[in-house]
Amino acid sequence: MIDLRLLREDPDRVRASQRARGEDVGLVDALLSADERRRSSGLRFDELRSEQKSLGKLIPKATPDERAELLKKAEQLKSDVKAAEAEQNDAEEETRRLLLQVGNLVHEDVPVGGEEDFVVLETHGTIRDFGAEGFTPKDHLELGEALGAIDVERGAKVSGSRFYYLTGVGALLELALVNAAIAQATEAGFIPMLTPALVRPRAMEGTGFLGQAAENVYHLEKDDYYLVGTSEVPLAAYHMDEIIDADKLPLRYAGFSPCFRREAGTYGKDTRGIFRVHQFDKVEMFSYVAPEDAEAEHKRLLDWEKQWLTALELPFQVIDVATGDLGSSASRKFDCEAWIPTQGKYRELTSASNCDGFQARRLSVRMREGKKVQPLATLNGTLCAVPRTIVAILENHQLADGSVRVPEVLRPYLGGRELLEPISK
Incomplete structure (x- = not known):
């Protein structure tokens, strides 16, 4: 607040x-x-x-x-x-x-407008010219089915639309991504965390997900628990009602958790494949810092996301998200969008948000410096949202025969494998 x-x-x-x-x-x-x-x-x-x-x-x-x-x-x-x-x-x-209904104060440099009014800050990598290579790229679902990696038909049979199975090399690819992401985060000084997927109302409200975002939250009414859409929620609530000594800051956590989103309002949008789904796994960075360090930490989170996407050898752009698309908690948000060849456009893979003291006031997380006690600042940044990252890897690293080249950063976690190959013609 x-x-x-x-x-x-x-x-x-x-x-x-x-x-x-x-x-x-x-x-x-x-x-x-x-x-x-x-x-x-x-x-x-x-x-x-x-x-x-x-x-x-x-x-x-x-x-x-x-x-x-x-x-x-x-x-x-x-x-x-x-x-x-x-x-x-x-x-x-x-x-x-x-x-609780008033959003965080937007940063003065944020572009004003709606979802399409973002500003592109940087572009990285080279977009492949598949025509020059002599073949038309397949989409991630066609590739994934041929690799024996993705099964959406049985996902829909068991759970309904926007559910899926990762099978065989698909499951191994997720585990490789998670392990590589946690390894990078740990090297950067983050404490790895496995977080609860069910939280009480105060944790969800305190992070700002029961306002305009409530329609996308799953609520278990009988027990009054919420399924988290991101480990940002339990990580923000981890130090709820606590006072942290200033000399212990920054505190940085890398949370791995399942995430659940209703995807309300997206009927007919991204229905093919696993780009927009109801359940997925994600590695999330979360920082507690002194208020005066928040902007610098925001840029550090973005740099770690750029490092990750560069290691995956993906072409991507960084955008400054416009005011109308920030969400209630963020004062400023940077998204990294990877190029998706079969869509012919960049799509969001990661986000880094500066929430200043907004969540800390709601959750009563404070810092003590001498005799002074005040709210600190919280920030969050996606490192790896697994399904979307798999989409980007399959489509950008595909070869003409339907196999997919494995980025070098993932090979140690896939037994040294350099290629994912179709299991049948």
Whole structure:
């Protein structure tokens, strides 16, 4: 959540951020009003409680005549205090309800607009000219089926659309990707983590996934648990309600977990193959840093993602995501998009988001420096979303005979194998 003090001091900045996101600007004034009510009702409650305590000290010393009058006044004060407390609690609840609806303040350098208004910052690698090589590229599903690596028909039979099996070399390729990604992250100083896939409501709400993103979250109503769409959620909640000494920062974790997404609103989009699915595995980087180090850490996360995609020998571009496509928690987000030959365009493989103190305030994760205690900053970055990475590898490294060249970084995790070969003609 945003800092209420900043809201009071510079409401126009919050209004501008809401406007850039395409969100309700009127929410800012409603929140200001609720906050004023919260503060005034809190002051009223404190004044009445103080008066009540003072009166309580006078009663034992009063004469019989005075005591009767004081007791009458005490009874009225008791009623007033109870009403003031109810008003204070109601105002605090309303303030928090509205506060949870306001997105993070967008960074001043973020391009304004919707999904298509991103800015390309960099391009890396060379896009292959398959025509010059004398063949037409196959898509990842055709390649995967020939390799005995992907089975979407049985995935749909068992679980429905957008589910799949990775079989044979497909399963081995996932394990190779995960091991190589964790190896890179560990070398960079991240602590490997295997995280829960089920979390309580506070963890999901605290990371910002129960607002505009709620439609894509699976909820187990009977037990009131949520299936995570990313290990960002349990990693952000790992230090919930804790105070971390500043000299222990940064804390960096690399989480591996299954991820679940309803993909609401994507009917008819990316239905072929495994690019957009309901369940997948992912390696996610997560950092806790001091607020003043957040921007530098954001660039470091992006550099690690670029290192990973370069090691996989994939052509990709880096984009600065526009304000309307940030999600509520991020102040700025960089995506790395890999070239997908059969689609003829770049598609998102990784994301790196700076959430500043937004999630930390919601989850009460703070840092202590001397006598000062304040929210720290959290950041997250996808290192390897497995199915999409498999899509990019199969399509970009395919050969004319239907085999697929294995990037060198993965070969040690595939028994030295250099090629994935079709199991049948």
